[in-house]
Amino acid sequence: MPELPEVETMVRDLAPRVVGRTIVNLDAYFTGSVVWPSYTEFRDRAVQQTIQAISRRGKYAIFELGSGDALIIHRGMTGSLLLRHPQEPAESHVRLAFVLDDGMELRFNDPRKFGKVYVMDGTGGERPLPWARMGPEPLNGAFTVEGLKLALSSRTALIKPLLLNQEVVAGLGNIYVDEALFAAQIHPQRRAHTLSDEEIGRVYQAIRAVLAAAIEGRGTTFSSYTDIEGRAGSHQSALQVFQRTGAPCPRCGVPIMRLVVGGRGTHVCPHCQKVE
DNA sequence: ACAATATCCTGCGAGC
DNA sequence: TGCTCGCAGGATATTG
Secondary structure (H helix, E strand, C coil), rough: CCCCCHHHHHHHHHHHCCCCCEEEEEEECHHHHECCCCCCHHHHHHCCCCCEEEEEEEEEEEEEEECCEEEECCCCCEEEEEECCCCCCCCEEEEEEEEECCEEEEECCCCCCCEEEEEEECCCCCCCCCCCCCCCCCCCCCCCCHHHHHHHHHHCEEEHCCCCCCCCCCCCCCCHHHHHHHHCCCCCEEECCCCCCHHHHHHHHHHHHHHHHHHHCCCCCCCCCCCCCCCCCCCHCCCCCCCCCCCCCCCCCCCEEEHHHCCEEEEECCCCCCCC
């Protein structure tokens, strides 16, 4: 599950390798990964373009092209970008392969086909950018404790699904929401408007700390996430609750429990995180 | 407007 | 051993 730290790691790794390179060809094995525009127009607008810069917004990776277009990639659940020599055997689920002018290939490998790729005018004039309604970036000044209070105080929904909502805050997914709520000692089934200012302050700090630590560890590897060379991240060993059902809580020793919240597998310490 | 739930897709693990 | 079945989940569509 590539969330903000995994996309950030990818963007940082890619920048020195692909900025300045020109896309000289594109091979498609599943054109359905391209959601905008049509595949043929996508190809026309991507090929022969030079990558001027690469950045991230939420879980989207953004390649700025010389034309002013943006090549935008969302990895979904199982998507990865791999920088490979064309001679290296193809991974089992390569959907698109961008051939670069230095002879390398940027492969979009995506077993479950949840990933999405776009080319569009980078200013949003052509159609709204995928992050047009997205909430603040949690690791820069756009994200404030006051803003989070404003976003949560009037909402009756459960805190976990709200934090997964990209319009509230950008970049969180299932792993880091569970980790942040554990760090803040807030139960994922609390109703958002019942959180005190002090509790929202803890959630705010926890989101930032958990994401920063995960970037430091180059992301979390479960099953499918790897970096652009296919190597695992290291942060999974630092996780406190996610996928640790039955293991002792690092804070109190009570076994971690798994429950389902908003249809998503959820991990809590039943002692440190109380619903009421 | 908001909240809750269904949907997409395929590898994998559980169970028989 | 080999088969079937259900689960996993980000974002969006649909329903309430």
